[in-house]
Amino acid sequence: MELRITEIFLSIQGESSHAGRPCAFVRLTGCPMRCVWCDSEYTFYGGVKITFGEIFAKLDEFGCRLVEVTGGEPLAQKNVFPFITELCDRGYDVLIETGGFVSTENVDRRAAVILDVKCPASGEAERNHWPNLERLRPEKDEVKFVIANLQDWEFAKEIIRKYDLTQRSKEILVSPVHGIENLQQIAEEISRSGLPVRLNLQLHKYIWGADARGV
Ligand code: SF4
Numbered sequence: 001m002e003l004r005i006t007e008i009f010l011s012i013q014g015e016s017s018h019a020g021r022p023c024a025f026v027r028l029t030g031c032p033m034r035c036v037w038c039d040s041e042y043t044f045y046g047g048v049k050i051t052f053g054e055i056f057a058k059l060d061e062f063g064c065r066l067v068e069v070t071g072g073e074p075l076a077q078k079n080v081f082p083f084i085t086e087l088c089d090r091g092y093d094v095l096i097e098t099g100g101f102v103s104t105e106n107v108d109r110r111a112a113v114i115l116d117v118k119c120p121a122s123g124e125a126e127r128n129h130w131p132n133l134e135r136l137r138p139e140k141d142e143v144k145f146v147i148a149n150l151q152d153w154e155f156a157k158e159i160i161r162k163y164d165l166t167q168r169s170k171e172i173l174v175s176p177v178h179g180i181e182n183l184q185q186i187a188e189e190i191s192r193s194g195l196p197v198r199l200n201l202q203l204h205k206y207i208w209g210a211d212a213r214g215v
Contacts, residue, residue, distance in 0.1 A: 001083070003083060004028065005028060006027045006072065007027045008024070008025065009025050010025075011023060011025060012203060012204060016200065018066065019200070023064060023066045024062045024067045026055060026059075026070070027040075028047075028070070028072050028074040030044065031044060031071055031072040035122040036122060036148075037146070040071070043071055052083055055083070065092055068095040071097075075103075084096065087111070094111040098113065098115055098132075099118070101124070101129050104135055112141055115144065116144050119145055119156060121148035121152050122148070137168075137170075140170055142169055142172070142173055144174075148177045153189055153190070156174060173197070173200035178210055179210065187199060
């Protein structure tokens with residue numbers, strides 16, 4: 001079986017509760033969404049079809065037991081589901097970073113899901129697949145709100161309350177769009193909120209720069 005892949009690389013996990021850990025990334029090509037602040041538009045087209053065997057050979061070379069499957073939208077390729085299962089069978093610690101509009105129902109239960117909820121400023125909030133929030137597991141899954149402004153933060157708070165995400169998820173990540181001007185104000189609002197959320201800055205962009213690829 002094959003997947004269309006944009007890049008496979010070894011780096012440091014830049015986000016989530018796993019930030020700072022060495023991590024191998026398998027970045028799949030393609031995404032039907034068009035978030036206005038998307039930082040991975042280069043994944044929308046192109047890519048190369050690679051067999052599972054070739055991907056595993058690359059991962060074996062890296063020797064890293066933490067693997068993130070990302071995109072683009074990784075769950076948009078149907079072969080990703082048996083691929084995730086095979087990763088789990090091989091004993092990898094697997095993270096799935098998904099944009100939140102494809103159902104997570106068929107993701108192997110051994111993998112941890114990091115689920116985006118799209119906020120209004122993304123332009124794609126209408127496409128959130130809300131049943132995904134009800135599938136979150138508090139022992140391993142994380143939910144992420146990328147916020148571009150204070151209106152997005154208000155939206156995030158409403159969704160956190162409505163879906164009881166403090167109980168349902170292991171972590172609630174609030175990730176300001178990289179480079180926004182009012183970061184301090186957003187940080188202050190988060191600190192005053194009384195909510196058990198985690199401000200999520202993208203470590204890799206501070207280390208290698210916002211436009212670097214394969215890091
Ligand atoms: S879902 Fe992710 S990859 Fe797709 S457009 Fe939005 S930010 Fe970009």
